[in-house]
Amino acid sequence: MKARSHRDPAQTDAAPVTWDQVVAHRLKRNHLVRRAGRPDIPSVLHDIAGAQAQVLSAAYAAVRPRAEGVGSEDLAASTWERRTLARAWCMRRTMYLLPSDDLALFVRGTARRAEREVRWALSRGASAKGLERASDAVLDALDRPRGYASMAESVGKALGRDVKFREGGGWGSRTKVPCLRVGPLTLSVGFLLHLTGARGVVCCGPGEDGGSTFVRADRWAPRWRDIPVKRAEKDLLRAYLRAFGPATVGDFTWWTGMTALDAKDVWSGCADEMVPVDVEGWRAWVLRADRRELEKAGLHERVVRLLPNFDSFLLGHRSKDHLVDARHRGSVYRPQGWVAPTVLVDGRAVGVWRHERRGAALEVSVEPFSRLPDEVARLARAEAEDVGRFLGCPRVSAKIHAA
DSSP: OOOOSSOOGGGTTSEEEOHHHHHHHHHHHTTOSSOBOGGGHHHHHHHTTOEEOSSHHHHHHHHGGGBTTOOHHHHHHHHHTSOSEEEEEOGGGOEEEEEGGGHHHHHHHTHHHHHHHHHHHHHTTOOHHHHHHHHHHHHHHTTSOBOHHHHHHHHHHHHTOOOEEEEOOBTTBOOEEEEEEETTEEEEHHHHHHHHTTTSOEEEEEEETTEEEEEEGGGTOTTOOOOOHHHHHHHHHHHHHHHHOSBOHHHHHHHHTOOHHHHHHHHHHTGGGEEEEEETTEEEEEEGGGHHHHHHOOOOSOOEEEEOTTOGGGSSOSOOTTTSOGGGHHHHBOGGGOBOOEEEETTEEEEEEEEEEETTEEEEEEEESSOOOHHHHHHHHHHHHHHHHHHTOSEEEEEEOOO
């Protein structure tokens, strides 16, 4: 894309950059141009502002195209044994895989999003004192990893309430989940965990009898350090802009799940650290420290990556026009928040892909939106081979379907 030759007078204080520069800058910041070394996995996750981990295997797969030679078993060990990685609710109150050293940054930094649940409960008759007491009981219970049932029993005992069960497993599930009475409301233990996100830092523990467990970060992260919410919010915005800038306050609002008012408040707190840029008519902001690197950015070779479901690179901005043509958007961004595994070429989605494992063999199928150039097809096959290595499959077959 070429920069505009005639600029709007309202944009005269904004440095002109092209979309090609923006894409090259973001790809580099997301470790999608050059993979990082294998020991740098926590740094990679910090640099990309976390990997969405509603599906944990997808978060692990998001590290593969960004870190050289890493395997899925390495990531599992880093999460559950070494604990250098952790899974926690943060942006949009979805699960992310994060460096455990950064748990406070991401969870405290999105505490205002968790306040939505608090406001909802207050609007329906719960008292602030009752909610605070419930949150304290949850945090007290999570001095060790507990599943929902164990947590409900401990919190119920602290509150003097009997545990009830009702359907509410999420995503249409009819699973019965433990619930507790808080004032006039009957709340699932999962919802109580979200309420607690406005007060404390909780992450996932190891699986227990096929289910999830949760634990306070100070009892899980090896080098836990807490930080105040106000500082965490600014650090979160800086991390976001380093990974996804140029961006707007609307993008930050969407990414965090905060209200527009809250996001603007956080944004204004770092305003003196940002500068505007004019991206071919689109006004956005970058950190002042990143402007020079953005202006020098460029791609000098093809960048082809097979990104997994929910890859963070596809989730950084409200508008997706810079990532995929409108006629193909529904193939990538699917109903109910599902984001498909995506073929990314020079920063744009050119197709989707899937894989099927059969013992030691892996079949990878690529479905492009249009015919792939020979070089792109070759690099996509190399990516498929690396997916097989990551999953421990020595035999890989890659098929690129006709558009």
